[in-house]
Amino acid sequence: MTVESLPKHYLVRTQVEDLLADLSEGDAVPAERELAARYGVSRETVRQALQELLVAGRVERRGRGTVVARPKLVQPLSLGSYTEGTLSQGRVPGRFLVRWEEIDAHAKLAEILEIGLGDMVIHLERVLLADGERIGLESTYLPRRRFPDLAETFDPGTSLYAWIRARGVAFTTATERIETALPTPREAALVESSTAMPMIKLHRVSRDADGVPIERVRSLYRGDRMAFVTELR
Amino acid sequence: MTVESLPKHYLVRTQVEDLLADLSEGDAVPAERELAARYGVSRETVRQALQELLVAGRVERRGRGTVVARPKLVQPLSLGSYTEGTLSQGRVPGRFLVRWEEIDAHAKLAEILEIGLGDMVIHLERVLLADGERIGLESTYLPRRRFPDLAETFDPGTSLYAWIRARGVAFTTATERIETALPTPREAALVESSTAMPMIKLHRVSRDADGVPIERVRSLYRGDRMAFVTELR
DNA sequence: TAGTGGTCTAGACCACTTT
DNA sequence: AAGTGGTCTAGACCACTAT
Numbered sequence: 001m002t003v004e005s006l007p008k009h010y011l012v013r014t015q016v017e018d019l020l021a022d023l024s025e026g027d028a029v030p031a032e033r034e035l036a037a038r039y040g041v042s043r044e045t046v047r048q049a050l051q052e053l054l055v056a057g058r059v060e061r062r063g064r065g066t067v068v069a070r071p072k073l074v075q076p077l078s079l080g081s082y083t084e085g086t087l088s089q090g091r092v093p094g095r096f097l098v099r100w101e102e103i104d105a106h107a108k109l110a111e112i113l114e115i116g117l118g119d120m121v122i123h124l125e126r127v128l129l130a131d132g133e134r135i136g137l138e139s140t141y142l143p144r145r146r147f148p149d150l151a152e153t154f155d156p157g158t159s160l161y162a163w164i165r166a167r168g169v170a171f172t173t174a175t176e177r178i179e180t181a182l183p184t185p186r187e188a189a190l191v192e193s194s195t196a197m198p199m200i201k202l203h204r205v206s207r208d209a210d211g212v213p214i215e216r217v218r219s220l221y222r223g224d225r226m227a228f229v230t231e232l233r
Numbered sequence: 234m235t236v237e238s239l240p241k242h243y244l245v246r247t248q249v250e251d252l253l254a255d256l257s258e259g260d261a262v263p264a265e266r267e268l269a270a271r272y273g274v275s276r277e278t279v280r281q282a283l284q285e286l287l288v289a290g291r292v293e294r295r296g297r298g299t300v301v302a303r304p305k306l307v308q309p310l311s312l313g314s315y316t317e318g319t320l321s322q323g324r325v326p327g328r329f330l331v332r333w334e335e336i337d338a339h340a341k342l343a344e345i346l347e348i349g350l351g352d353m354v355i356h357l358e359r360v361l362l363a364d365g366e367r368i369g370l371e372s373t374y375l376p377r378r379r380f381p382d383l384a385e386t387f388d389p390g391t392s393l394y395a396w397i398r399a400r401g402v403a404f405t406t407a408t409e410r411i412e413t414a415l416p417t418p419r420e421a422a423l424v425e426s427s428t429a430m431p432m433i434k435l436h437r438v439s440r441d442a443d444g445v446p447i448e449r450v451r452s453l454y455r456g457d458r459m460a461f462v463t464e465l466r
Numbered sequence: 467t468a469g470t471g472g473t474c475t476a477g478a479c480c481a482c483t484t485t
Numbered sequence: 486a487a488g489t490g491g492t493c494t495a496g497a498c499c500a501c502t503a504t
Contacts, residue, residue, distance in 0.1 A: 079465045174465040180456035198431035223413035232407040275475045
């Protein structure tokens with residue numbers, strides 16, 4: 001890509017950004033066909049410009065039409081639970097279960113959790129909510145041997161972190177990998193987004209005071225709706 | 234987006250992924266027009282599928298044609314310098330200056346750096362390299378009063394972190410914000426990427442032992458080429 | 467029912483790179 | 486010169502939603 005001769009979709013993007021400056025959160029953005037006519041470009045070019053503004057979190061699709069987006073939500077990247085992190089930002093946390101299964105540990109999972117190959121692993125997948133909005137998807141893998149009564153006593157609508165801690169297990173360290181990723185159609189549907197919307201993917205392995213892995217978590221957050229903060233020491 | 238009836242571009246994406254499984258790093262991927270003919274779809278549909286694989290870091294554009302991508306580079310998200318982080322991953326770090334300016338601090342910057350409104354700030358922008366590959370863009374803002382001889386004694390091709398530390402300033406804490414973002418055409422060109430490629434944007438304020446801000450850094454890393462790891466305690 | 471965004475097509479022209 | 490990806494167009498059909 002050269003610096004000279006800016007692409008049309010980028011020019012449309014900056015023009016629409018000027019429109020947004022005069023609008024408020026939740027206000028309707030002109031329709032794609034209307035913008036195409038106004039700027040003398042094809043609808044596909046407008047769509048590319050809007051896609052960039054969607055990824056940037058400036059606008060969002062809302063039922064019928066496009067509206068000015070709310071600011072991104074911010075989450076601390078910390079050892080604490082999703083519940084605590086969300087509450088600390090003044091948001092109401094929520095979650096609901098979309099999958100619960102008990103599987104044989106394959107080689108990689110067994111290695112990560114430091115369990116035997118073929119040991120049973122509990123996998124729970126939950127949609128994460130902030131103020132009722134779907135903002136992410138969380139997959140947790142736990143060794144069943146360590147938490148045999150999880151299925152009977154844990155309510156998937158509540159904090160797993162709190163449940164584990166209440167059983168005397170201390171979260172002491174965690175390794176986390178952070179990158180961008182695109183969702184599958186299923187994942188996109190679960191968070192009410194699209195396959196073209198980049199997500200923030202987090203891979204975490206949490207350990208107890210003895211350095212023993214407690215859980216492996218894979219989280220997928222909507223890149224247009226979430227940002228993370230962390231304190232480095 | 235509904236779960237049923239998968240979009241064609243996603244089906245093409247999975248079919249191309251199957252192709253990639255039989256190829257090695259650097260091998261050529263069939264041309265877009267060839268893939269369109271092979272799968273009986275339009276070229277634009279193939280392009281959407283390839284765009285998803287580009288974002289995922291599975292393929293990359295290379296001169297003429299598309300090839301199987303190398304694995305993502307991994308950087309620690311730590312207080313240390315880019316040089317140290319890159320070396321710790323067994324990569325050769327590099328950087329070159331693309332902008333040097335001294336500006337009056339505007340309100341927000343003055344607040345962040347805890348300096349007077351209108352105090353002079355040094356802004357340097359550098360392209361970051363790993364093994365010679367352009368992987369990111371870094372903008373650093375420093376109060377000139379604290380580093381008056383920066384222009385005379387600092388070589389922008391070297392580690393700024395090391396230069397500051399050598400002057401007896403200790404990096405003690407930092408606050409970092411992490412999110413996805415799209416580059417402007419200029420930024421995309423500098424890292425040899427495109428405006429449609431999601432980047433990982435980092436905002437950092439580093440502080441010394443007294444809690445005084447040392448610098449503000451805004452980094453933009455190619456999302457298709459970089460991942461980050463951090464240790465949580 | 468009318469309007470919206472989501473998807474897909476067939477084709478065009480361009481800049482660039484390799485042969 | 487030939488082939489590649491980058492951009493853009495004009496149009497089509499669809500599912501969904503607000504009226």
